[in-house]
Each structure stands twice: as C-alpha cells, then as structure tokens.
Amino acid sequence: MATHTPTASRRRWGSTVAGVLVLGVMLFPLYWMLNTALQPESGLLQVDPVPGGLDLSGFSQAIGDQGGHLLTSLAVSLGAVALCLAISAPAAYGLARFGLRGSRTIVFGTLITQMVPGIVIANALYNSYVDLGLVNSYFGLMLADASLGIPFSIVLMRSFMVSIPGEVIEAAQIDGAGPVRTFARVVLPMSRNSLITSGLFAFLFAWSDFMFALTLNTTDEVKPVTLGIYQYIGAHVGDWGSVMAASVLSAVPAAILLVLAQKYIAAGITGGSVK
Amino acid sequence: MTTPTVTARTRRRLAQWGFVAPAVVFMLLFFGYPLVRNVVMSFQHYTPKTFFTGEAPFNGADNWSNVFHDALFGKALWHTLVFTAGSLLGQFCIGLALAVFFSRRFPLNGVLRSLILLPWLVPMVVSGIVWRRILDQDTGVLNSFLDTLGAGGHTPWLTSPDLALLSVVLVNVWIGIPFNMVILYGGLQEIPKELHEAAALDGASAWRTFRSVTLPVLRPVVTVVLVLGFMSTVKILDLILALTDGGPADATQTLGTLTYQNSFVQLDFGAGAVVGNVLILISAVFAVFYLRANRTEGK
Numbered sequence: 018m019a020t021h022t023p024t025a026s027r028r029r030w031g032s033t034v035a036g037v038l039v040l041g042v043m044l045f046p047l048y049w050m051l052n053t054a055l056q057p058e059s060g061l062l063q064v065d066p067v068p069g070g071l072d073l074s075g076f077s078q079a080i081g082d083q084g085g086h087l088l089t090s091l092a093v094s095l096g097a098v099a100l101c102l103a104i105s106a107p108a109a110y111g112l113a114r115f116g117l118r119g120s121r122t123i124v125f126g127t128l129i130t131q132m133v134p135g136i137v138i139a140n141a142l143y144n145s146y147v148d149l150g151l152v153n154s155y156f157g158l159m160l161a162d163a164s165l166g167i168p169f170s171i172v173l174m175r176s177f178m179v180s181i182p183g184e185v186i187e188a189a190q191i192d193g194a195g196p197v198r199t200f201a202r203v204v205l206p207m208s209r210n211s212l213i214t215s216g217l218f219a220f221l222f223a224w225s226d227f228m229f230a231l232t233l234n235t236t237d238e239v240k241p242v243t244l245g246i247y248q249y250i251g252a253h254v255g256d257w258g259s260v261m262a263a264s265v266l267s268a269v270p271a272a273i274l275l276v277l278a279q280k281y282i283a284a285g286i287t288g289g290s291v292k
Numbered sequence: 293m294t295t296p297t298v299t300a301r302t303r304r305r306l307a308q309w310g311f312v313a314p315a316v317v318f319m320l321l322f323f324g325y326p327l328v329r330n331v332v333m334s335f336q337h338y339t340p341k342t343f344f345t346g347e348a349p350f351n352g353a354d355n356w357s358n359v360f361h362d363a364l365f366g367k368a369l370w371h372t373l374v375f376t377a378g379s380l381l382g383q384f385c386i387g388l389a390l391a392v393f394f395s396r397r398f399p400l401n402g403v404l405r406s407l408i409l410l411p412w413l414v415p416m417v418v419s420g421i422v423w424r425r426i427l428d429q430d431t432g433v434l435n436s437f438l439d440t441l442g443a444g445g446h447t448p449w450l451t452s453p454d455l456a457l458l459s460v461v462l463v464n465v466w467i468g469i470p471f472n473m474v475i476l477y478g479g480l481q482e483i484p485k486e487l488h489e490a491a492a493l494d495g496a497s498a499w500r501t502f503r504s505v506t507l508p509v510l511r512p513v514v515t516v517v518l519v520l521g522f523m524s525t526v527k528i529l530d531l532i533l534a535l536t537d538g539g540p541a542d543a544t545q546t547l548g549t550l551t552y553q554n555s556f557v558q559l560d561f562g563a564g565a566v567v568g569n570v571l572i573l574i575s576a577v578f579a580v581f582y583l584r585a586n587r588t589e590g591k
Contacts, residue, residue, distance in 0.1 A: 029397065029398040029399060030398070030399060031398075032393075032396055032398035032401075033398045033399050033400050033401075033404075035393070036393070036394070036398065036400065036401065036404040037400075037404065039390065039393070039404075039408070040404050040407055040408055043408050043411060043466070043469065043470075044407065044408075044410060044411070046411070046419070046422050046423060046426060046466070047410060047411065047414070047422070049422065049425070049426055049433060050418075050422045050425075053425060103314075104314050104315050104318055105315060107310075107311040107312070107314070107315075108311060108312050108314065108315030108316075110311055111308060111309075111311030111312035112312060115308040115311070115312075117305075117308060117309065117312065120312075123312065123315075123316060125583075126319065127319065128582075128583065129323075129579060130319055130323040131523070132523050132575050132576075132578075132579045132582070133323050133326070133327065133572065133575070134526070134527035134548065134551075134568065134571050134572065134575060135527060135529070136527065136529055136548050136551045136552055136568060136571075137326060137327070137330055137551070137568040137569075137571060137572055138322065138323065138326040140326070140330060140333070140551060140555050140561060140564050140565055140568050141325065141326035141327075141329035141330050141333065141565075142322070142326055143555070143556075143561075144329070144333075144561065145325075145329075147343065160322075161322070163318075164318070164322040164323070167315065167318060167319065167322075168319070168323075171315060195307070196304075196307050196308060196311070197307075200311070221413060224415065225414075225415035225416060225417075227415065227416065227417040227529075227530040227533075228529055228530060231533075231552075231556075232552070232555075232556055243415050243417045243418065243530075246417065246418060246421060247417055247421070247533070247534060250421055250424070250534075257425055260421065260425075261422070261425065264418045264421055264422055267414075267415055267418050268414045268415070268418055271410065271413035271414050271415075272410065272413075274413065275406065275407070275409060275410055275413060279406040279409075282406075282409060282413070283406065283409070283474060286409075286412075286471060286474045286475065287474060287475055287478040
C-alpha cells in the first residue's frame with residue numbers, strides 16, 4: 018500500500034478529479050450567487066455563465082442598502098456569542114465537575130431544549146417581549162439569538178471539561194485557589210479549543226438567524242441582514258444583481274470561518290451532536 | 293462544633309450552584325416558559341385587538357377544533373412529512389456516499405472535504421434566495437441549462453403547485469448533505485481497520501463488506517444522524533419562506549410555516565400555538581428515539 022506504483026498513484030489522482038467534480042456540483046449555487054452579483058443589470062435577462070467584466074455596481078448598491086443591516090448582524094451576533102459563552106462555560110464546568118444533585122437532570126434538559134422548534138419559542142416569546150419592552154431592541158434579539166447557542170455550547174464544553182484530569186484541578190485547589198480562580202486560571206485556558214468551537218457556532222447560529230429577526234421586530238430599527246435580504250426580494254425582484262451581492266456579503270463570515278477555523282468547524286459538527 | 297463545617301459546606305455548594313444557576317434560569321426562561329406558555333395560549337382567544345387591550349380570554353378547545361377542521365392543517369401536516377422524509381432520505385444517501393468516497397486516500401482530500409461544508413454554513417435564508425434565482429422559470433440557470441440539453445426548459449420549479457414541494461425538498465437535500473457527510477465520515481474513521489482486513493481475507497466483495505461490516509458497525513452513528521436530521525428538518529421555516537413563502541396555493545405550507553402564518557401574519561396566536569404544539573408533539577416522539585440512541589451509544 019505504501020509504495021507508490023504508477024497505477025495506484027494514477028487511481029488516487031482519479032479520485033481527486035472525481036472529488037473536484039463533486040465539489041463543483043455542490044458549490045455551483047454559491048458560484049452562481051457570486052456570478053449573478055457581478056452582472057447587476059441582468060434583472061430579467063439570462064445570466065452569462067462567466068461574468069464578462071467585474072461590474073461592482075451591484076455591490077455598491079447592496080452596501081448602500083444593506084450595509085447597516087450587516088453591521089446590525091455583526092453587533093447582534095457578537096453580543097449573542099458573549100452572552101452564550103458567559104452563561105454556558107461556567108455551567109459546563111459546574112455540570113462536568115461539581116457532582117451537584119440534579120446535574121443529570123440539567124444535562125438531560127439541555128439535550129431536550131435543542132429539540133424545541135424555534136417558531137414555538139418565538140410564538141410565546143413575542144408576547145412576553147411586548148410586555149417587557151424587548152421588541153425592536155438589540156438586547157432582546159441578542160438574548161434570543163444566544164438561546165440558539167447555549168444548549169449546544171453547554172453540551173460541547175461539558176464533554177470536554179469532563180476529560181480534564183482531576184489532579185490538575187486538585188493541584189490548583191491545594192495552592193489555595195477557590196472555585197472561581199480555578200475556573201478562570203486553570204479550566205478556561207485548558208478548554209481553549211472547546212471555547213473557540215462553541216463561540217464559532219454561537220456566532221454562526223446568530224448570524225444565520227432569520228426567525229427571531231422576523232418575529233421579534235416590528236419596525237426597521239433592528240434589522241439583521243438575513244431579514245434585510247428577505248425583504249429585499251419582495252421589493253427588488255427585477256434587480257437580482259444587488260440581491261445576490263447582498264447575499265454574497267452575508268455569506269462572507271461563513272467563508273472566512275471555514276478557511277481560518279475549519280478544524281473547529283468539523284469538531285463542532287461532530288462533537289456537538291454525536292457525543 | 294458541627295455548625296462551622298456545615299456552613300462552610302453550604303457556602304461551597306452555593307458557590308458551585310452559582311456556576312450552573314444562570315444557565316438553568318436562562319433555559320427555563322427561553323425554553324421551559326415558552327413550552328408552557330404555548331399550551332396555555334392554545335386555549336386563549338387572540339385577536340389583533342389583544343395587543344392593545346392585553347385581553348386574551350380563554351375559549352376552551354375552540355382553537356384546537358378550528359385548526360383541526362381547517363383543511364390547510366391536514367395539508368401542512370402531510371407536506372411536513374413529505375418534506376422531512378424526502379429531505380432525510382436524500383441527504384443521508386448522498387451524504388453517506390460522499391463519506392465513503394472521502395474515506396479513500398487521495399491528494400487534496402482534506403481541502404475538498406472542508407470546502408464542501410460551505411453550503412451548510414451559509415445562512416439558510418440566503419441559500420433559499422440563491423436557489424430561488426436558479427430555479428426561476430424563465431430566467432433561471434437550471435431551465436436554460438436543460439434547454440441547451442434539449443430537455444424541457446420551461447419547468448415551473450417553484451410556481452407549479454405540483455412541483456414546488458419537490459423543489460423545496462431538493463434544495464434542502466443540498467443544504468443537508470455536508471452535515472450528514474461530516475458525521476458519517478467521522479463514524480467511518482472510527483471503524484477498526486482489522487474488521488475490513490478480516491473481511492478482505494475472507495474474500496468478501498467491496499459491496500458485501502460495506503453491507504455486512506461497515507453498515508452494522510456504523511448503526512449508532514446512523515441513528516444519531518437521522519434523528520438530529522429529523523429534529524432540524526421538521527421545524528424548518530426560513531428556507532421555505534425564502535423559496536416559496538409557503539405557496540403556490542399553499543403547496544409548500546408546513547407545520548412550521550403555518551405556525552408563523554397563524555401567529556405573525558393573521559395575528560391569531562392561539563391558532564399558532566395549536567399548530568406549534570402539534571409540532572412539539574411530533575418532535576417529542578423523536579426526542580425519545582434520540583435519547584435512547586444516545587444512551588445505548590454512551591454505555
């Protein structure tokens with residue numbers, strides 16, 4: 018197997034070619050999004066397979082119309098990540114280490130919450146949000162978006178923190194560190210990878226959120242880009258160039274994260290679900 | 293004598309609960325409360341007026357009987373089943389095939405495998421809108437491609453009531469392939485090599501090995517993939533709204549979109565809560581499967 022005979026190596030490159038073809042088919046819609054974005058005037062005409070020149074007017078239109086919503090998405094998503102980590106990291110540690118009575122029930126409940134349909138939550142939340150004055154507020158949307166990442170993060174970080182050797186934590190305690198110090202100085206640094214993975218997913222969940230944006234806002238004050246694009250197609254059906262340019266911009270974080278942090282992404286998809 | 297140690301222990305316990313309590317409170321507020329509130333709301337009469345007066349009188353089982361007597365509910369239930377079953381079948385089969393394919397060693401394997409994740413990471417609403425453009429009857433690239441092949445070319449993918457649900461399923465299959473692939477790929481990596489070597493020594497064909505060795509060992513992972521896929525597919529809202537808005541002629545209305553329509557378009561939160569509760573009930577059945585699968589796998 019280890020020796021590279023010419024036929025074996027040719028067969029391997031054959032698989033690479035097949036793999037590129039599969040990737041081409043899978044990514045075609047995203048290519049088409051970019052291609053259409055670069056041919057902005059193509060409203061009702063057919064789109065060329067390759068952009069003739071780089072016409073960026075679709076992008077400047079999209080940034081003009083959707084730039085603010087992109088910033089809103091960014092602010093809300095970062096806020097949701099901060100909330101999510103602040104709430105779930107200590108909880109994951111507590112559930113992994115303290116042997117509190119009821120821990121099992123809480124972990125069980127955490128698994129269950131991941132199965133509650135979002136629209137059901139929105140249905141009940143909207144009425145409470147109206148009463149609490151949280152409709153059309155950044156904080157209200159951050160809270161709701163944090164709920165998308167919190168159960169996932171608790172499960173993911175807990176399964177990591179269970180595997181931290183007990184001696185390390187005991188050593189810190191013998192040195193006189195209280196639970197908070199031990200957590201901040203020992204546990205968090207050791208859990209760096211699972212924190213990054215959780216934060217990444219919390220960001221992706223919040224950035225992709227459409228449902229809470231749609232249901233918990235009644236005015237245009239707090240409008241993330243997902244909602245912006247959805248309303249865009251209602252108003253700009255003829256102007257697909259700028260709709261697609263806005264779509265490209267909204268997909269940029271996913272692309273950046275995939276390139277920079279692909280190992281965390283793969284770890285999150287498997288770790289958050291199978292374990 | 294004993295009091296100091298007791299208070300010390302109590303204080304330590306309290307400090308420990310301080311780590312867990314915020315998460316518990318958050319989950320009770322954002323998951324527990326909505327679940328209870330939805331049940332209560334399904335017995336209340338909501339109108340647009342409710343938002344000014346704050347009054348939502350109880351009306352017994354009126355919402356339930358109204359929803360169940362509406363023909364749209366049956367349609368939405370059926371569409372939900374077709375959408376979920378079709379999506380799972382397509383995502384799983386293609387995802388498994390790709391997982392097996394990428395289990396071979398070949399140059400650039402890792403790069404290609406991670407790039408294929410991209411469709412899963414893009415916001416679902418955005419994917420929906422891109423596909424809406426691709427599937428457009430007159431100017432979409434799919435029809436012009438079919439036209440060049442001489443195979444039709446004027447298929448109303450999203451505008452014909454007969455085809456719209458199928459199109460929505462196909463788009464969701466595309467979205468779900470990466471997720472299925474990654475988890476199944478992970479499962480395949482954990483199968484001990486000796487198993488396959490033993491099968492090869494016994495002279496088993498590749499297909500035979502796959503069926504009699506790979507699949508049975510992979511079964512726990514398969515269960516988890518399918519149940520998680522079910523949970524996330526049955527509640528999908530954004531993709532359908534972006535592609536068809538539930539139309540044409542309610543052909544792609546599901547329990548998720550119907551909950552949204554009832555509550556946030558008709559402003560009848562009572563009716564929305566009824567449909568939402570049905571959705572929860574269906575999810576709960578599968579939650580039981582999930583926990584079973586998790587338990588048998590963990591031990």
